[in-house]
Amino acid sequence: MKTNTRRKFIRNSSLTATGLFLASATVAKKQSIVSTAIGCINTNSQTLFGTIKSVKSGNWSNPETWGGKIPNISDTPVISEGHNVLFDLDSATVSGLNVSSGSNLSFDNAKSCLLQSSKNVVVHGKLELKPSKDSVVHTIRFINVNESKFMGATHDVLDSDIGLWVMNAGVINFEGTEKKAWTRLAGNATKGSSTITLQNTPTGWKVGDVIVVCPTQETHGMKQEDIELLFERKHVKKIFGTTINLESNLEFDHLKVAPPGSEKSWTAEVFNLNRNVRIEGTEEGRAHVFVRSSLPQTLKFVSFRHLGPRKEQTGDSIHEFVIGRYGLHFHHCMDGSRGTLVQECIGYDIGSH
Numbered sequence: 430m431k432t433n434t435r436r437k438f439i440r441n442s443s444l445t446a447t448g449l450f451l452a453s454a455t456v457a458k459k460q461s462i463v464s465t466a467i468g469c470i471n472t473n474s475q476t477l478f479g480t481i482k483s484v485k486s487g488n489w490s491n492p493e494t495w496g497g498k499i500p501n502i503s504d505t506p507v508i509s510e511g512h513n514v515l516f517d518l519d520s521a522t523v524s525g526l527n528v529s530s531g532s533n534l535s536f537d538n539a540k541s542c543l544l545q546s547s548k549n550v551v552v553h554g555k556l557e558l559k560p561s562k563d564s565v566v567h568t569i570r571f572i573n574v575n576e577s578k579f580m581g582a583t584h585d586v587l588d589s590d591i592g593l594w595v596m597n598a599g600v601i602n603f604e605g606t607e608k609k610a611w612t613r614l615a616g617n618a619t620k621g622s623s624t625i626t627l628q629n630t631p632t633g634w635k636v637g638d639v640i641v642v643c644p645t646q647e648t649h650g651m652k653q654e655d656i657e658l659l660f661e662r663k664h665v666k667k668i669f670g671t672t673i674n675l676e677s678n679l680e681f682d683h684l685k686v687a688p689p690g691s692e693k694s695w696t697a698e699v700f701n702l703n704r705n706v707r708i709e710g711t712e713e714g715r716a717h718v719f720v721r722s723s724l725p726q727t728l729k730f731v732s733f734r735h736l737g738p739r740k741e742q743t744g745d746s747i748h749e750f751v752i753g754r755y756g757l758h759f760h761h762c763m764d765g766s767r768g769t770l771v772q773e774c775i776g777y778d779i780g781s782h
Contacts, residue, residue: 477527477551479507486513489521508532508554516542522572523547528554530598535559541566547573549591552599558706563606563633568707569593574714576738576780581751584721584760592717592736592754593708599722605706605730608633610773614696615671618642618683625679627671627699633730634673634701638665641700641777642679645686662702702732702777710735715780717754721761725768733757737780750781757782 481504487494494514500506505525508514510532517537525548528534532554536542538561550556550569558567571591578589586594595601615626625642634640644659659681667674683697708731710716715738720726736756739748756779759766776782 477507477529477553479505479525479527481505482507483509483512483514483532486511487515489514489516490518505548508534510554516544518542520545526550528552528556528599530554533557536567539565543568543570545570545572547571547591549586549588549594551586551594551596552601553597555600555602556595557602559602559604560606560705563608563635563705566705566707567605568709570707571710571714571716574710574716574738576714576751577740579738579740579751579754581753584753590717590738590751590754591714592719595718595720595722595726597722598724600724600726601720602727603706603708603729603731604727605704605732606633608701608704608730608773610775611698611700613698614642614683616696617685618679618697620680620682621678623666623675623678625673625675625699627673628696630671631668631673631701634665634668635703636665636667638701638703639663640665640673641702642683643698643700644681645684645695645697646682700775700777702775704730704732704775706731708733708736712778715739717751718757719754720757720759723762723765725766725770726759727770728757728774729770729772731774733774733776734778736776737782739780748780755782756780 481495481500483494484496485494490499492498500521500523502522503524505527506523507527508529510529513533515535515537517540519541520543522545524546526546528551530553535557538559560567574591580587580589586596609629609632612627612629612631615628618625639662642661642663646659648656648659661679661681664676665673666676685694685696687694708718712735715735717736717738718733733756738751738754740751741747742749753760756776
C-alpha cells in the first residue's frame with residue numbers, strides 16, 4: 430500500500446493509536462494568568478448549575494453527600510466547590526454532570542464503574558479515573574446523542590454538542606493499566622493463518638483482547654468499505670511471548686513491503702483496542718472530548734470510541750465532520766498544554782479527529 434494512501438485511510442477511518450506525545454516536563458502557568466495561557470478564553474466567570482448538588486464530601490452512593498437523595502437518571506448533579514466525591518456505584522445514569530472549580534470527582538479505584546450521561550459532562554475542577562488493576566474498568570459513556578443537532582465551531586459549552594468538556598482550569602487525570610498500544614509484525618502473516626509473531630513483547634495484552642492487523646497491500650482504486658475489511662479485527666486466544674494465537678484465521682495476506690529503491694522493508698502494524706479507562710459514545714450517537722484548560726492533563730492508557738460526530742450540512746446527503754468536535758481536541762490551550770501527557774492511548778470507531 431502506498432504511504433499516502435495508508436495515511437489517508439487511517440486519518441479518515443480514525444483507527445489510530447498513539448505512543449507518546451504532548452509530553453513536557455514544564456509545568457503549566459498558574460491559574461492567575463489563565464487568560465494569557467489559553468487562546469479564545471472566555472473571561473466571564475462561569476457558574477455551573479444543576480438539579481442537585483453535593484452538600485459535603487463523601488461517596489456518591491451516600492444520600493447524605495447530596496442532602497438526602499442520590500442523583501437519578503433525570504438529574505444533573507453538581508460537585509460543589511471544595512468537595513471531594515467518590516463515584517462508587519457499579520453504574521449510574523444522569524442527565525449531565527458538572528464538576529465545579531476547586532472540587533474533585535474520582536471513580537473508586539478498586540471496582541469497575543460505569544457512568545452514563547445523556548448530556549454534557551463539564552469539568553472546571555478535577556475528574557479522576559485511575560483503576561488499581563487491569564480487571565477494574567472505568568467507563569464514561571454518552572448516550573442518546575443526536576449528532577444532527579451538533580452546532581460546532583464555538584469554543585464554549587453548548588447543550589446541543591454533547592460530550593466531555595474540560596474548561597478554564599479543569600483537569601482530567603485518566604490513568605489506565607499499562608498496555609502497549611501498537612507494534613509491528615516480525616515478518617509476514619498470511620491468509621488462513623491463526624498465529625502471528627510480533628516485533629516486540631506485547632506488554633499488558635491479554636487473552637480476549639481485540640487487536641487489529643493492518644493491511645500493507647496497494648489499495649488505490651478500492652472502495653473505502655473494501656479497504657476497511659483489510660483492517661482485520663481479531664480476538665486474542667493465547668499469548669506466548671511475542672507469538673499471538675488468534676481465535677479466527679486471517680482473511681488476507683499481511684506481507685512485508687519496501688518503497689521502490691529502498692533496501693528497508695516494513696511489516697504490518699498491529700493495534701490493541703482494549704483499555705480499562707474508556708471514554709465513549711455509542712454506535713447510534715458519537716460524542717466528543719474538548720479540552721480548553723490552563724492546566725496540564727494526564728491521559729495514559731485510555732481508549733476513545735464512538736466519538737467525533739458527523740452530520741449532513743450542505744444538502745448533499747454526505748455526513749461531514751463537525752468543526753471543533755473531535756475524538757480528542759486540545760483547543761487553543763497554548764502554554765496551558767505544557768506538561769500534558771497523552772501516552773499509549775487508542776481512538777477507534779471515530780468520525781473525525
